[in-house]
Amino acid sequence: MLDINKVKQRIESLKKLPAIGSKSVKEVLEENGFSRRDFLKWSGALAVSLGLPATFAPVVADAAEVSNRLPVVWLHLAECTGCSESLIRTDAPTIDDLIFNYISLEYHDTIMAAAGWQAEENFEEALKKFKGRYVLCVEGGVPTKDGGDFLTIGPDAETGLSKLKRTAKDAAAIIAVGTCSSFGGIQAAYPNPTGAKGIHKVLNKQVINVPGCPPSAKNIVGTIVYVILFGQLPAVDNFNRPKFAYGMRIHDLCERRGHFDAGEFVEEFGSEEAMNGFCLYKKGCKGPYTFNNCSRERFNQHTSWPVQAGHGCIGCSEPDFWDSMAPYEEPLANHKFESISADATADKVGITILTLAGVAVAAHAAISAIKPPKE
Amino acid sequence: MKITKKIITKIEGEATLKLYKKDSLIEFAEIEFWQYRGMEEYLKNRNYMDACVINPRICGICGHSHLIATSKAIENALNIKITKKAKILREITLGLEIIQNHIKWFYITLYPSVKEINYFKALEFSREIAKIIALIAGQFPHNSYAVPGGVTCDLTNLEIIKVKNFLSKMFDKYQEIIDINGKSEDLEILFEDIPKETGKGINKFLVLGDNLYFKSNGNAEFIKEEDSISLNKNVLYKGSFYEVGPLARNLENYLIKKVYEKYQDSIYTRIFARLYEVNLIFQYLLKRIDEIDINEKNYIKPTKKSGKGVGIVEAPRGSLIHQIEIEDEKIKSYNIIVPTQFNLSNGTKESPSPAQASLIGEYEKQSDLIFKCFDICAVCVSH
Incomplete structure (x- = not known):
């Protein structure tokens, strides 16, 4: 059980730590036109999405206010910056990005204030100054082939691998943001020319995975606030994903679910069925196998999500989905093991199908092609 | 001669700039990118439809351009015509991806290398723009709503009307950044x-895409x-x-041309063209959206199974080229050429690339700004 008093104690002890930057979180919010009321509303919403009881809302607000005591260092490895792009467009209340920008300013390649040599100096400085206190967020997979030479960063051409290990050593918590840092991502897809891996494969510390391509900003910020709030990592599933965000399947709360239950499917883009908003399972939707909250939270401030726009879920928050979920426009049940990547991924597919077991039992006749496992 | 090695961060990715100087002026520059991901390798032997999901992940900044280029390349290879x-x-x-890119680039990437600025307004702007994209495409960044043969969405x-309303609202708001007469307080x-006059390039321009209102002046065969x-x-x-890039494809606009005639292809002209292009795109989109016939088909199914094709779009940073070869619905080969490669090639002192030329003869303190003017996408380059 969560003990609210323990959390309060923790926040009190954080308050005693020196703040980073010259302005308090409160001042930054005020400068940008957010009232105290907006802030409390945001805290309430965040408490709900973290799966906390309503009594936690004011504590979440307190935690956000002391978030500038725990600096965040953000590393970019082999990636596309899409996660940062998602983050700065926060689909959650807009305060997220203010807070996030504020706490992350210590070091973030794309949005930090410093640049070039100065940025590199800030980075080294932050590692020393906040030793054991900083939260490390990593975006991108880590190339490991040839000693990691496919990615070098900074003035001394340090490999991504070495920089990651060094930074992780004294981090209070490590969060893998996005599928690339969680599971290797597209870089790690067959034939994986750079030997890219998820960061947990090269670190001997616990890593919390916030996968998605990109993950929603709400999940990123939620995880960080949770760490600040409790000083520990949130409850996770077997792939180390926080349960508050990855506890349910896309399929469970999908707006097209009714059509799935009724056996009404889209078989062709642009067809009558597509215009009627039928289920996209037969067009390759991987919602039944994918654990994430997209169907509940959507993207871009709750505007829409891929399934709403008529394209199936591609399973982007699942390990190795680039290989195991392909082809993306065909149901997994039709998976032909004839492609060149089949040998390399057959064992991975096995693992994915294992996790499907629960789905298959609950699913209806329509997906009978996936046989329920023998208990 | 003194050689300075500069690390350029805060572009989309990271690049190394080696500056060779004589009497505090830059004599020559070399540009290096030390990341490689091997995107084209992943595509081989997969079903061609997979390219529509994989390719946006080349870049989180301009992934949508990669998606459209992919669909266009496949359509070209399989001889598919899409509806209006x-x-x-x-x-x-x-168009909206270009718009939000330019605003972010100006306030988050470029501005802080010269002056301090509150860039939250840029974030807010790009967030709103992304919402319009999401209305049509499902999410931003990274969506796959454009498939060979059309689009998957079925807009009511x-x-x-919502999209149009959003567009005109954002167009109005953009006037605060640079108005339709080309006045911009922040730029001045x-x-x-x-x-x-700082940072003149090689004064040779190429446009290969013909999306939006842009007109191609070349043929991709000669690349x-x-x-x-x-x-x-x-x-x-x-x-x-x-x-x-934006300067190359907007030289026909009289305002941009006027600035160009005064300052040639300097950083000022480049920045002006980029900022002003947003106004032109807004105007074009507001006109085009009225031409949508809602009764038309969203999607036409491809019938051919093999072929060779090329897809070119004018992306935020310039001409983006995707080349594909499909054999029995599988990808045989794929090649991607991104705009940053054009602008940031490594030439010789006698025949420099646009970015090298604009650095030569300038002071080192300006090199950051000159370099960033090309809106470098190292993420795309390391595809």
Whole structure:
């Protein structure tokens, strides 16, 4: 059980730590036109999405206010910056990005204030100054082939691998943001020319995975606030994903679910069925196998999500989905093991199908092609 | 001669700039990218439809351009014609990607290298723009709503009205950044202490895409890639370097032309063209959206199974080229050429690339700004 008093104690002890930057979180919010009321509303919403009881809302607000005591260092490895792009467009209340920008300013390649040599100096400085206190967020997979030479960063051409290990050593918590840092991502897809891996494969510390391509900003910020709030990592599933965000399947709360239950499917883009908003399972939707909250939270401030726009879920928050979920426009049940990547991924597919077991039992006749496992 | 090695961060990715100086002026520059991901390798032997999901992940900044280029390449290879409605919807989402990119680039990437600025307004702007894209495409960044043959979404009249309303609202709001007459307070403040003639390039321009209102002035057949000094590749057109991007494709606009005639292809002209282009795209989209016939088909199913094709779009940073070869629905080969490769190739002192030329003869303190003017996408380069 969560003990609210323990959390309060923790926040009190954080308050005693020196703040980073010259302005308090409160001042930054005020400068940008957010009232105290907006802030409390945001805290309430965040408490709900973290799966906390309503009594936690004011504590979440307190935690956000002391978030500038725990600096965040953000590393970019082999990636596309899409996660940062998602983050700065926060689909959650807009305060997220203010807070996030504020706490992350210590070091973030794309949005930090410093640049070039100065940025590199800030980075080294932050590692020393906040030793054991900083939260490390990593975006991108880590190339490991040839000693990691496919990615070098900074003035001394340090490999991504070495920089990651060094930074992780004294981090209070490590969060893998996005599928690339969680599971290797597209870089790690067959034939994986750079030997890219998820960061947990090269670190001997616990890593919390916030996968998605990109993950929603709400999940990123939620995880960080949770760490600040409790000083520990949130409850996770077997792939180390926080349960508050990855506890349910896309399929469970999908707006097209009714059509799935009724056996009404889209078989062709642009067809009558597509215009009627039928289920996209037969067009390759991987919602039944994918654990994430997209169907509940959507993207871009709750505007829409891929399934709403008529394209199936591609399973982007699942390990190795680039290989195991392909082809993306065909149901997994039709998976032909004839492609060149089949040998390399057959064992991975096995693992994915294992996790499907629960789905298959609950699913209806329509997906009978996936046989329920023998208990 | 003194050599300075500069690390350029805060672009989309990271690049290394080696500056060779004489009497505090830059004599020559070399540009290096030390990341490689091997995107083209992943595509081989997969079903061609997979490219529509994989390719946006080349870049989180301009992934939508990669998606449209992919669909276009496949359509070209399989001989598919899409409806006008699908074409307009794609133009809207791609146009909006360009718009939000330019605003972010100006306030988050470029501005802080000269002056301090509160960039939250840029974030807010790009967040709102992304919402319009999401209305059509499902989410931003990274969506796969544009498939070979059309689009997957089926917009209602109400949604089209919503999109239009959003567009005109954001267009109005953009006037605060640079108005339709080309007046921009923030731009003038940026150039308070910098000569507007700084950073002239090679004065050779290339436009290969013909999406939105842009007109192509070349043929992609004459493009050649060659190995460079680092992990990226040089790109040449008919054997020489060319500048691509907003300045290249907007030289016909009279306001941009006027600035160009005054300052040639300097950083000021480049920034002005980029900022002002947003106004032109807004105007174009507001006109185009009225031409949508909601009764038209969203999607036409391909019938051919093999072929060779090329897809070219004018992306935020310039001409983006995707080349594909499909055999029995599987990808046999794939090649991607990104705009940053054109602008940031490594040439010689006698025949420099656009970025090298604009650095030569300038002071080192300006090199950051000059370099960033090309809106470098190292993420795309390391595809």
